[in-house]
Amino acid sequence: MPEPSEILSLAKRRGFLWPAYEIYGGVAGLFDYGPLGAEMKRNIEDYWRQLYVRQEGFLEITCPLLAPKEVFEASGHLKEFTDLVVQCDACSTSFRADHLAEGLHEQPSRLSKDELCMLLNDNNVVCPECGGHLCEPATFNLMFKTAIGAGAGGRDGYMRPETAQGMFVNFNMIYRYAREKLPVGAVQIGSSMRNEISPRQGVIRLREFNMMEAELFVHPDDKSWPNFANVKDEKLKLLPDGGKDTVTVALEKAVGDGMILNETLAYFMWLTWKFLSDLGVDPDRMRFRQHARTEMAHYASDCWDCEALLGYGWVELVGVADRGCYDVSAHLDHSGADLTAFERFDSPKMLTVDRIQPDLSKLGPIFKGKARAVADKLAEVPPDSVPDDRSEIELEVDGERLKVPSECFRKVRREEKVSGRKFVPHVIEPSYGLDRILYALLDHAYGSKEDYVRLRLSGKASPVKLGVFPLVGKDGLDTLALEIHRRISSLGVACYYDDSGSIGRRYARMDEIGTPFCVTLDYDTLKDDTVTLRDRDTAEQIRVKIDRLPEIALKIQENIAFEDLRRHS
RNA sequence: GCGGAUGUAGUCUAGCGGUUAGGACUGAGGCUUCCCAAGCCUUAAGCCCGGGUUCGAAUCCCGGCAUCCGCACCA
Structure with a gap:
């Protein structure tokens, strides 16, 4: 390895x-x-x-x-993505506060900063390394924080820790x-x-x-x-x-x-x-x-x-x-947006439902500006909790306890047609x-023998699909090679033209970056329009017609094997 | 974040307080015109950053940064 x-x-x-x-x-x-x-x-x-x-x-x-900020309040990242860290005053070792509270509480990781601090103080928890005094827990959140907009009008923002x-x-x-x-x-x-x-x-x-x-x-x-x-x-x-x-x-x-x-x-x-x-x-x-x-x-x-x-x-x-x-539930709860899917029943159901129906013409004179808020609250009261003979209902509206007399609402029974139900989808x-995958491809492709490095990257992954070389940079071989390079590039296939150094050195350069195949133009090319096609992994060569190169170049991107190319040559 | 080790061209490395920091590979230009890193000529490129000690620091000391190894952490 x-x-x-x-x-x-x-x-x-x-x-x-x-x-x-x-x-x-x-x-x-x-x-x-x-x-x-x-x-x-x-x-x-x-x-x-x-x-x-x-x-x-x-x-x-x-x-x-x-x-x-709201996004990550909802997702839980602000709370869950935060570690509380305490440091020893004597030896400077850092510890996770909730780890030190292990055994002192059932779920120390669920505690707030203040609760944890009190818990540690009350139990005289000292540094497990040297017995020194511990400083106050400090929060360390793994999200990058920033401000969106300038000055006091700025809004707290965070860089996302996942695209999800x-x-x-x-x-x-x-x-x-x-x-x-x-x-x-x-x-x-x-x-x-x-x-x-x-x-x-x-x-x-x-x-x-x-x-x-x-x-x-x-x-x-x-x-x-x-x-x-x-x-x-x-x-x-x-x-x-x-x-x-x-x-x-x-x-x-x-x-x-x-x-x-x-x-x-x-x-x-x-x-x-x-x-x-x-x-x-x-x-x-x-x-x-x-x-x-x-x-x-x-x-x-x-x-x-x-x-x-x-x-x-x-x-x-x-x-x-x-x-x-x-x-999805978390964002539904925090934002109030309707993040549900709707499921239609095979046939609509008729349901008998009881509701509290507010009477705004009565509520208005009594509650004035608060009438609308009172009405909304009334509508939320479960009808079953209101006996028919109840003379008033107590409600809390905007932090204020109010008594609503019975003439302000009616309990009604209605037939409702329900054609389906809303539900929160599962994910x-x-x-x-991506970065890890790219590294893994390099790791698994890497091979070296006596300082000769060869990356056996797949045709799909390799950054260059095809090397194009003139055997010598004269007699028109170079211009013809450039022409082939241009034709293949125009298909959108990454290919690499190289005319410097010995042919072996050029192959070596391509082997090191994982280019699956190289074509070389030689003097036979000028006679019969063929080039050599060299396989990276075996260094074997076959001759193919220049006209086939675009098709071959495209197939490299589909991981075509050298054997398949040889069979059709 | 803690402890240890390390830091010299793109890469690998020599240097051990004293000339102009040496070599190899790679890169670039040329010769060679050649099918697997051949050879020859030319050429570019470096002491991680900052402070200190010293007549003099790549070299010694301190701090920072980075890398590696352990520990811790890790949706």
């Missing part, structure tokens, strides 16, 4: 990844994508779009990175766009930010990172998936919660046995497996690990991480979770770490 330092060295040298702002000393957790990295990142994004947007019909949206919230808050728009049908999926590709305490491991833990997230809104009682039948016999490598070893199980069995919670979750786990292996993550170094109950976020009912074995150990590349109704979320 290659050392991460070898890969990062190559990535820097050849223009995949650069430490950001390096001339100013760099910043931990920030990386630039160089030209090859940017190209490769886009290849990954494009294939993901191909699967999610084109094939599965998800709707791509793009939301701002910056969001107002943009899709949840837009559920009503997405649902309407989809003409009120479920399931409906939304996707978003973009960056998110977390102020990690200690970023490590190259691009594995970044402070600004790229995500490709999908949020599939489904009916809570129907988590089946139409395409599931087509893939039910496909197998996945699973490491279930509590299991010691991975098991290879067919999707249908995994769902049937209750190992994976539902069909939809299983389907997208399979799609993830296909996506990653097509791009070039080695299936032998890939697995799905189920989150333990304690590890799972409080809202999730099942969660599987797709992990790859890298130089750093097993690293999560993708998380596929059933988030239930948590997120299945496949969430992809």
Whole structure:
């Protein structure tokens, strides 16, 4: 297995990844994508779009990175994404306050700052390292805070720690766009930010990172998936919660046995497996690990991480979770917006309902300006709680207790037609770490033998698809090679022209950045319009007609194997 | 955030208080016109940042930043 330092060295040298702002000393957790990295990142994004947007019909949206505070009050990030940290005055060691309160309270992580502070003081908790005095707990939130707008009129804002919230808050728009049908999926590709305490491991833990997230809104009682039948016999490598070893199980069995919670979750786990292996993550170094109950976020009912074995150990590349109704409900509650789907009954139901009907002509003279508010409150009173002979109702309106005499309202019984019901959709979320996936592709593609480095990137992932060389830069070979380069480039295929140095050196340069094939023009080319096509992994060559090159170039993007090209040559 | 180690061209590295910081690879230009990092010539590029000690600092000391390894943290 290659050392991460070898890969990062190559990535820097050849223009995949650069430490950001390096001339100013760099910043931990920030990386630039160089030209090859940017190209490769886009290849990954494009294939993901191909699967999610084109094939599965998800709707791509793009939301701002910056969001107002309210979004994260609702999502729970402001509360849950915050750690309370205490520091020892004597030895300066930091501890999480809720960890120190372990055993003093049932759920210390749920306590507020003041409550925790009191709890620690009352119990005379001292530094576990040296017994020194501890300072007051300080909050550390992993979100980057900023102000939207200037001065006192400015509004508290945060940089999003995930792209998901943009899709949840837009559920009503997405649902309407989809003409009120479920399931409906939304996707978003973009960056998110977390102020990690200690970023490590190259691009594995970044402070600004790229995500490709999908949020599939489904009916809570129907988590089946139409395409599931087509893939039910496909197998996945699973490491279930509590299991010691991975098991290879067919999707249908995994769902049937209750190992994976539902069909939809299983389907997208399979799609993830296909996506990653097509791009070039080695299936032998890939697995799905189920989150333990304690590890799972409080809202999730099942969660599987797709992990790859890298130089750093097993690293999560993708998380596929059933988030239930948590997120949409949270935004519904905080915003008051109607983030529900509507389910039409087979036939409308006639219901007999009792209601309190306010009489505004009586309320007006008594309550004056408050009459409307009183009426609204009256309408919310459960009719069953009001006996028919009750002479008045006590209400709290805007913090004021009022007595409403019985002549101000009537209890009425009505027949109502109910044609369906509203419900909050559940969400299945496949969430992809783009930077980690790109790194995993480099890691699994990397091979070196006696200082000769070869990246066996897939045709889909490789930043350059084809190298084009004149064997010698004269006798018209160079101009013809440039002409071929231009023709292939105009198809939108990334190819690279090189006429400097020996031919071997040029092949070596392409091998090092993972270019699958190279074509070389020689003197035979001038006679019979053929070029040599060289395979990166074997260095074998075949001769092909120049006219076939555009077709071949396009097929490289579909991972065509050299053997297939040889067979048709 | 804590503890330890490290920081010299794009990469790898020599240097151990005293000339103009040396080499290899890579890059660029040329010769060679050649099918797997060949050879020759030319050329570009570096002491992480800031302070201190000293006649003199890449070298010693302090602070910062960054990287790596442990610990902690990690939706």
